[in-house]
Amino acid sequence: MTVQQSDLTLDGNAIGGLLREIFTMEMTTAEGTCASCGRVAMVGEVVVYVNAPGTVVRCPSCDAVLMRIVQGRGKYWLDLTGVRCLVFSA
Amino acid sequence: MSFISRGFRGKRRDTAAAGRVPPGQYVVEDFPVLSAGPTPRIPVAEWNFVLEGEIDEPKKWTWDEFRKLPTEQVTKDIHCVTKWTKLDTAWTGVSVDTILDGVGTAAEYVVAFSYGGYTTNLPLEDVTGGKAWVAFEFDGQPLHPEHGGPARLLVPHLYFWKSAKWVRGLRLVNEDQPGFWESNGYNMYGDPWREQRYWGD
Amino acid sequence: MSSRGPRLLEWKLGTVAELVQETPRVASLVLDVPEWHGHLAGQHVDVRLTADDGYQAQRSYSIASAPEDPRLAITVERLDDGEVSPYLVGEVRKGDKVELRGPIGGYFVWRATDDRPLLLIAGGSGIAPLMAMIRHRAAASSTTPTRLLYSSRSYDDVIYRAELERLASARDGLSVSHTLTRTQPSGWNGYSRRIDGVMLAEVAWPKERMPVIYICGPTPMVEAAASLLVDMGYDASSIKTERFGATGG
Numbered sequence: 001m002t003v004q005q006s007d008l009t010l011d012g013n014a015i016g017g018l019l020r021e022i023f024t025m026e027m028t029t030a031e032g033t034c035a036s037c038g039r040v041a042m043v044g045e046v047v048v049y050v051n052a053p054g055t056v057v058r059c060p061s062c063d064a065v066l067m068r069i070v071q072g073r074g075k076y077w078l079d080l081t082g083v084r085c086l087v088f089s090a
Numbered sequence: 091m092s093f094i095s096r097g098f099r100g101k102r103r104d105t106a107a108a109g110r111v112p113p114g115q116y117v118v119e120d121f122p123v124l125s126a127g128p129t130p131r132i133p134v135a136e137w138n139f140v141l142e143g144e145i146d147e148p149k150k151w152t153w154d155e156f157r158k159l160p161t162e163q164v165t166k167d168i169h170c171v172t173k174w175t176k177l178d179t180a181w182t183g184v185s186v187d188t189i190l191d192g193v194g195t196a197a198e199y200v201v202a203f204s205y206g207g208y209t210t211n212l213p214l215e216d217v218t219g220g221k222a223w224v225a226f227e228f229d230g231q232p233l234h235p236e237h238g239g240p241a242r243l244l245v246p247h248l249y250f251w252k253s254a255k256w257v258r259g260l261r262l263v264n265e266d267q268p269g270f271w272e273s274n275g276y277n278m279y280g281d282p283w284r285e286q287r288y289w290g291d
Numbered sequence: 292m293s294s295r296g297p298r299l300l301e302w303k304l305g306t307v308a309e310l311v312q313e314t315p316r317v318a319s320l321v322l323d324v325p326e327w328h329g330h331l332a333g334q335h336v337d338v339r340l341t342a343d344d345g346y347q348a349q350r351s352y353s354i355a356s357a358p359e360d361p362r363l364a365i366t367v368e369r370l371d372d373g374e375v376s377p378y379l380v381g382e383v384r385k386g387d388k389v390e391l392r393g394p395i396g397g398y399f400v401w402r403a404t405d406d407r408p409l410l411l412i413a414g415g416s417g418i419a420p421l422m423a424m425i426r427h428r429a430a431a432s433s434t435t436p437t438r439l440l441y442s443s444r445s446y447d448d449v450i451y452r453a454e455l456e457r458l459a460s461a462r463d464g465l466s467v468s469h470t471l472t473r474t475q476p477s478g479w480n481g482y483s484r485r486i487d488g489v490m491l492a493e494v495a496w497p498k499e500r501m502p503v504i505y506i507c508g509p510t511p512m513v514e515a516a517a518s519l520l521v522d523m524g525y526d527a528s529s530i531k532t533e534r535f536g537a538t539g540g
Contacts, residue, residue: 008125009510011534014351016395017337020300028398044398045532049126053171053251053271056126063128070275072288077275093304093390095340097382100348101374 008051012043015055018069019043022076023088030088035081036064057082110167112282115175121228122174123236126270130205130235130256137240139224140259141189144197153240156224159184164223166246168253169282181244183225186217189260197262201269202243205256209269211278212245212252214262221247224257249280249287300395302339303327304388308362313450317416318380319355319366322389327363330354332427333400333420333505333533336365336393340375350375353419353507353533354394357426366450368416399505399533403431407503408496411439412486412516414508417535418450421507425458425465434464440494442486442512444473468494486512488519498524503531510534 012019012028019027028044039061046066049056054070059082066082080086103116111117134153142148151159163182169175200217203209216222225244226233233239238255245252251271272278277286285291305322312318335353356364369380383389401409401424409428411421418441428435443449449469459467470482470490482490496502504520506513513532521527 008123008536009534010536011532013335013396013399013533014536016335016397017300017351017392020395024299026395026397028396042398044396051122052124052126053276054126054274058127065127068274070271070288072275073290075275075288077289079274093341093388094343095378095390096387098340098342098348098378100340100342100346103344103346 008049010048010050012046012048012057014048014050015043015057015069018055018071022069022078025088027088030086032066032083032087033085034059034062034064034066035084037062038084110177111175112169113285115169115173115282118174118176121176121179121237122170122172124170124172125236126208127206132205132235132240132256134240138258139189139241141193141262142259143195143200143262144264145193145195145262149193156184156241157226159188162223164244166244168246168250171249171251171276171280171282171287179246180229181223181225182227182230183223183241183244185220186222186224186243186260187220189224190218195262197264199263199266201261201263201267202252202254202257203259203261204254205258207270208254208256210243210252210254211267211269211272212248213266213279216248217243217245217260221245247281249277249282251276252280300392302390302392305363305391307383307385307387307389310383310385311364313366314448316380316448317366317368317450319364320379320383320389321356322363322365322391324363324391330358330363330394331396331400331402332358332423334394334396334423335420336363336391337395338365338375338379339390339392340378341390348375351395353423355419355422355426357423357430359427359430366416366419366422399507399531401427401503401505403428403433403435405503406433406435408500409435409437410495410502410504411437412504412506412508413439413441414486414512414516415443415448415535416450417506417508417513417533419507420533421505422451424505425455428465429458429461429463436496436500437465438494438496439465439467440470440486440490441467442470442472442508445471446474446476446479486516486519488523491516491519491523495520495523495525498526501526501529503529505531505533507533508535510536 016028030043047058057067068079070077137153139151165180167177223244226241243254243257305324308323309321335351339349341347352365355366367379369376475483
């Protein structure tokens with residue numbers, strides 16, 4: 001069976017719960033600037049790969065990795081280096 | 091965790107093949123596709139495999155050159171860190187021993203790197219001595235892009251994230267350098283039999 | 292009501308009060324959830340199932356009920372090779388408890404206080420969050436001009452068909468257009484193809500009306516519709532998307 005690539009991606013809405021666990025606030029309206037191409041996108045709009053050993057979030061314009069999130073052994077490993085700046089309301 | 095969903099079984103999970111199933115794993119019949127990014131589409135006419143780093147001369151093969159190397163057919167169990175194990179998977183590929191044949195190096199580690207940017211790191215001794223292949227066929231068919239085709243690294247004795255999809259080369263290095271997942275929580279080595287999934291395991 | 296809710300998202304146990312078979316493959320679970328703090332139309336819940344050996348599976352489902360409704364409804368399409376959906380649609384019975392947390396989401400939400408023309412585009416089970424918006428609109432007695440374009444495989448696959456007909460016949464500014472992409476009943480006078488630019492041009496509010504647009508459904512359909520609208524000159528920032536994927540069922 002050939003799985004269409006687009007079947008494997010969702011958007012930031014799909015990690016709303018996970019980001020809420022980590023940031024303890026609603027994050028789908030947070031805006032992130034891609035450190036690679038400068039595109040500003042709301043978390044709800046980013047490309048999310050959930051079928052992987054961790055969650056990988058990519059820029060909807062240039063596909064660069066914005067975030068990586070791994071969960072295990074009671075911890076989160078969070079890499080936000082692909083986001084130059086994350087803006088969210090207090 | 092105290093609540094049990096009445097009557098929920100989830101996907102068929104067989105842990106019964108004792109001795110062949112590492113701790114915490116369950117056997118699946120399908121072949122799950124895991125993906126951290128867009129699937130690279132590399133026509134074989136454009137495909138190259140390179141060997142570089144701590145060696146005298148970098149080496150490069152085109153697809154045609156690569157396919158002239160001696161191949162092996164192997165059947166192996168594979169273990170994904172996301173807990174599924176697939177038994178008796180059949181692959182055709184070129185042994186990494188063949189690729190390294192005649193190459194002198196004092197390096198002790200390799201970094202496998204792929205089209206699309208994925209990387210993973212391994213000790214050199216874990217990809218030599220008949221433990222690793224660059225595989226281009228699965229189950230007798232050309233490897234599908236979703237499973238890493240045209241070719242992927244195959245290192246079945248370690249968690250399957252080490253078997254880099256869309257591999258395009260090996261870099262020999264003196265120090266172990268964490269790859270894509272190893273730099274973000276996953277274990278530098280990844281032995282399923284010692285359940286080395288995460289940092290500190 | 293803020294979309295933030297309480298700071299920590301806790302798992303709660305909802306009790307299945309009712310099961311509604313919407314179409315042959317789709318059912319809604321209507322849940323009583325103790326201490327539910329309410330939600331906004333468009334938000335979702337995460338549902339977690341636990342087997343007796345501790346194995347867990349988790350999926351997200353849009354809340355299909357209006358915020359005004361005291362009970363929470365989720366609408367689930369049963370995927371034959373899925374892991375969670377065949378349990379929720381097939382095994383679950385009235386009285387069973389389901390573990391869930393939410394509401395989640397602040398991006399894909401619509402409030403009836405927003406009186407801009409509303410364009411809703413749904414593919415298959417993607418109708419669920421848009422139905423929450425439509426039900427919220429009705430409960431709030433809103434007359435906001437609203438157009439729904441709903442793509443389904445066949446007539447029998449149209450979820451909430453009768454309710455949509457009833458709401459559209461109220462003549463309060465809601466109009467519903469259907470397209471059936473695989474089979475159509477005889478005498479069908481709706482659309483019979485996948486959503487394309489011509490269809491959107493006929494159904495959508497003109498861009499001069501500056502509608503707010505919500506698109507929900509399978510990833511390829513959402514991306515195609517969003518691209519078409521942007522190409523047609525709609526402001527990208529007025530388009531909100533939510534992708535449902537085939538990521539395990």
